Amino acid sequence: MPTTPPETGRARRRKLMRVMRFCVTTLLIPCLVAMAGADTLVVCSAAKDKSLVVFRLNPLTGELTRLGSQLLTGEPGGLALSPDRRTLFVALRSTGELTSLRVEGNTGKLTPLRVVDGGADPAQISLDRAGKFLLTAYYVAGKVSVHRVEPNGSLSWLPTQELITAEKAHAVSLDRADELLVVPHTGPSRIFQFRFDRERGLLGALRVPSLDLPAGTGPRHAAWHPSRSIVYIDNEQANTVSAYRATQDGLEAIAGSTVSTLPAGFQGVNSTAEIKVHPRGRMLLVSNRGHDSLALVRIDETGEKLTPIGQHKTEAVPRSFTLDPSGQFVLAAGEGNGFLEVSRAMPRGADGSPESLQQLHRVRVGDGLWWVEAFIAPEMRPEVQPGAIMPQSMQAMNHQEEFKPSGWWKLLTTGLPFLGALLCLFGYRRRLRLARLMEDLPTSKAHGVFIGLVQVEGTAEAEEPLLTRMEQQSCVQHAWTVEEEWRRIITETTTDSKGNSVTSTRVESGWNSVDSGGGAIPFYVRDDSGLIRVQPTGATIEAAEIFSVICGTDSDLYFGLGPSSVVPFSTGRRRFIEKAIALHAAVTVVGQARVREDLAAPEIAEDADGPLFLITVKTEKQVLSAYRWGRIGLLLLGSILVSAAIFGWHLLDGKQLGEPGFNGWTFATGLAAFWCLAVVMWIWQVFNSMVELRNRTDRAWSLIDIELKRRADLIPGLVACVQALSVHERGVQEMIARLRAQASASAAGGVAGLSAGLVALREAYPGLMANQANAALMDELKNTEDRIAMAREYFNDQVVWHNIRIQQIPDGLMAWLAGLRLRGPFIASDLDRAEVRVKLHEI
Known part of the structure; x- marks a missing residue:
């Protein structure tokens, strides 16, 4: 009869460690939470009811106690909690808005803070580790936005940044260092990725801006390993889950990591929805809509190898689920029936039995159960009653040294x-x-x-x-x-x-x-x-x-x-x-x-x-x-x-x-000094402009002198040139006339005798241009007279404005100080200039 080989020391230590982890996660942590008096709150999004429903989770038994609900302006979807657990952020998918609510201690009361516009159909929201920025993926708008979170928990009215990506953006997930943001898109089967500036809340481009997956993959949600730079993404259309390694250039697919979320032989219609990693990092869960189950997948020590364990049947259409902070309870939200199921997460047994879920309770929440979030209730802040003595530590904290400027x-x-x-x-x-x-x-x-x-x-x-x-x-x-x-x-x-x-x-x-x-x-x-x-x-x-x-x-x-x-x-x-x-x-x-x-x-x-x-x-x-x-x-x-x-x-x-010393007269005195300086500026400039006007008027008069002098110098010379051309042309015409007369009176042989005279005539003047010269002279005469007329007109225009300035108030005073006097316009009869006579007919 065969005998079982004795256990080695190493095997016994492993079994002992598993037993200790089981005791810590299932017994010690819940007891500590209960002893500390901190309740675990569970908030559910009842989309059809447009409300948030709050429960208290018993850390020992997993029982749920309804605390109340909060009506919203739209259908709530994704939820996110601030690091101090005092503010709950909600995506209102029907209205495209984002809102935040204050969480009040163990009572679970939710107080709305502010509602801001986001975009069409915000599918998922997420906070950075410091809680300074809220990131949102928009399913219909096809974009990603970043909103600043104010100290009181309210969202900024406008986003600090918006980036257009592609249709059906379904999730936003930051790595543990708040440096890499992944945005799965189910429509184009693409994972967009950005570099995140956690100080300014800005998204930057990576060398590889996105990962294109095979058609029909449909990456939906992402969950990061708690201690490694590895992210797990469930593929909605392919009904699988894949692991990716984070690098400087973004995500890198881990070969052979993709596993199915469905049992072998399943032929029905299914699509995955939510994905979560257990706090210990050795198991992840994926919800199946259609098969209506939670798939359990084991993660090895490296975080890179995934092994399917099985499926836990749960509520109809489990769109969302979450784990409580201790990791011992899994809460699955059934969108199809409005029930919330509480199961205990059973780790791998000491006898080698696989990880599993054990159903404990289920409660009716409301129609359209879209999201669930579980967290430890925030601590109540101490309030100082009027007249009470404030502790010295608080006095020192609130004491502000008065600022005395130098x-x-x-x-x-x-x-x-x-x-x-x-x-x-x-x-x-x-x-x-x-x-x-x-x-x-x-x-x-x-x-x-x-x-x-x-x-x-x-x-x-x-x-x-x-x-x-x-x-x-x-x-x-x-x-x-x-x-x-x-x-x-x-x-x-x-x-x-x-x-x-x-x-x-x-x-x-x-x-x-x-x-x-x-x-x-x-x-x-x-x-x-x-x-x-x-x-x-x-x-x-x-x-x-x-x-x-x-x-x-x-x-x-x-x-x-x-x-x-x-x-x-x-x-x-x-x-x-x-x-x-x-x-x-x-x-x-x-x-x-x-x-x-x-x-x-x-x-x-x-x-x-x-x-x-x-x-x-x-x-x-x-x-x-x-x-x-x-x-x-x-x-x-x-x-x-x-x-x-x-x-x-x-x-x-x-x-x-x-x-x-600090009243209306103070301002009146300062303004009076300013306007007095403005008056000084006006006097300064107006006086200078009056001097410029006087000099410009004198220059306008001198332009008439210049044009008249030009006429007196230019026209006689032009006339002399035209006269010389006319005399020469007249002599040529007279010689031609004499030669014609001789030719008509002489015999045929006599004409040949005139050839020497004709040649001399041609060499003396090859072309006759008296007509062109006369025309050019007339053009120049007209141009000269026009220039004189325009100079006179320019002067008269200058004189008119010169006299207007002198006669206006208050310009007249400045004109008197500048020495301006009224001037008369140009009158042609007063011009004493020698007449330029052009008499070409006397030549």
């Missing part, structure tokens, strides 16, 4: 607003100077532009125009920008005078330029008198907006006209803006005119000493209106900054509003 700190914090107010005054003076400059400067004709500061109006023309990048429109100048929207949540915690923490949240958003470009070419300004060339280099250009589109990542423009990279905190929206001066568009140009380098003609170009070089599609009236409102805005802004500086100085000095 003189330098006060000077810095209040000096910056004063400096800003001073800059506003200088900005006001500059806009006032430019406005008066344009008002005092008459508009010149393109053909009559004189050297110096000029202003012309007309249309923009070019022989070879540019094409805009976005609109493909002909232009002489264009500039385009691509901006990307960003948005982030800033949470600040301060302490008030009573030592209480005050948390405030603000949303920062804006648009950052991610790409830009453009170009400009020399062009011409055409008016009814002619053309003048403009060199736009160095000019302040105010173009018209011809293209403005805001689009998302689903638009071809997003990456077609923009860069491939995105900015931090991007919302996935870009704005494309293009401004241009279109061909034939009306423009106003103010700048210095100079002589062109290629020919004797004027052009408007940059001058380092010039006061203004402006090219704009606005009219003069529109430009002046912008300057006026700019001045008003700067004065108002400066007043606000002065008030803020005064207010801050006295607050830092410990004074309260209304005390002596």
Whole structure:
């Protein structure tokens, strides 16, 4: 008869360790929990009832006692608990919202905190280990979001980040180090993965952004090993579970780790749902919907090898299940019948029997049982009654040393607003100077532009125009920008005078330029008198907006006209803006005119000493209106900054509003000083502009002298040239007439005798151009008279504005101080110049 070989020492030690683990997990831990007085709470999502149902779990027997329920605004789905167990987060799948509730001690009472918008159908939520950020996967919206958790447990109104992934995003799961986030997607059978910044709550790209699995796999939920960098993912469509190893580049499939969750020979319809790893890390469970069971899978010591153990029949359609904190109870939620089953997790027996589940209790919860969560109830915080003596440790904790700012700190914090107010005054003076400059400067004709500061109006023309990048429109100048929207949540915690923490949240958003470009070419300004060339280099250009589109990542423009990279905190929206001066568009140009380098003609170009070089599609009236409102805005802004500086100085000095020296008169005095400086700026600039106006008027008169002198010098010389041509041409015509007469009177042989004279005549003048010379002389006479007329008109326009300034209030006072006197317009009868007489008929 065969005998059983005696056990070795090593085998006996293994059996002893298994017995000790059994005693610890099934007896010692529950007893300690019971002795500590900490209850285990169980919260269930009853989706159809739109409520959360709370139970108390007996740590010894596994019995459930209903404590109450909390009605919500939508159908609750996924649940997540903060590390301190004081806040419960809920995904409302029917409304696409996220909410948080405060958990009150052993009573299990849930108090709603805040409901925020998330996205279509939030399938699962998860917190980082510090409880600072809530991550959400959206089944319908196909995205992942990150919300900041405020100190009181409320969620930030807006997400710190949203990333579009793909349809049917089903879970979000962080590794033990909060560095790697995996997001299984059942629809495309793909696992997205991101690098997680646990300090800022931002998701970053990995070298391998996703793992593509065979069609029909359907990865759904993920659970990490408690002590190894291994994650287990159940495959909803394939009814299997697989293990993946975490690396620097993301997940790496472990060969041969995939096992089935169904018993051999099962032919029915099934899909997996939830997956959990036992706290000891030696067993995982997967729920089967269809077979209505929990599959038990053994994990070896390395965490890489999975061995199916069997299936435990449970409630109908077990969509969700969880383990209590001790790991001795498994609570399975039946979506199909609304029952919650409690089973005891039996470890591997000392006799080698496999791990198993033993059903203990089942209770009716409600319709649509979607989720279940079990946790130890949070401890009650001590409350200090009025009049009670606070312990010294709490006094030290709440004691805050009063902040007493130094003189330098006060000077810095209040000096910056004063400096800003001073800059506003200088900005006001500059806009006032430019406005008066344009008002005092008459508009010149393109053909009559004189050297110096000029202003012309007309249309923009070019022989070879540019094409805009976005609109493909002909232009002489264009500039385009691509901006990307960003948005982030800033949470600040301060302490008030009573030592209480005050948390405030603000949303920062804006648009950052991610790409830009453009170009400009020399062009011409055409008016009814002619053309003048403009060199736009160095000019302040105010173009018209011809293209403005805001689009998302689903638009071809997003990456077609923009860069491939995105900015931090991007919302996935870009704005494309293009401004241009279109061909034939009306423009106003103010700048210095100079002589062109290629020919004797004027052009408007940059001058380092010039006061203004402006090219704009606005009219003069529109430009002046912008300057006026700019001045008003700067004065108002400066007043606000002065008030803020005064207010801050006295607050830092410990004074309260209304005390002596800190009242309405304090602000009135500061604002009066600011406006007095503004008046000084106005007097300064207006006086200088009056001096410039007087000099400009004198220059306008001198331009008439210049044109008259030009006529006096140019016309006699031109007339003399035309007269000489006419005399020569008349002599040629007379000789031809004589030769014709001789030829008609002579015989045939006599004509040959005239050949020498004809040859001499041809050599003397090969072409007769008296007619062209006369026409050119007439054109020059007309051009000269036109230039004189435009100079007179320019002078008269200057004189009109000169006299208006003198007669207006308060400009008249500044004009008197600057020595301006009324001047009369140009009168032709008073011009004392020698007449230039052109008498070609006397030649």
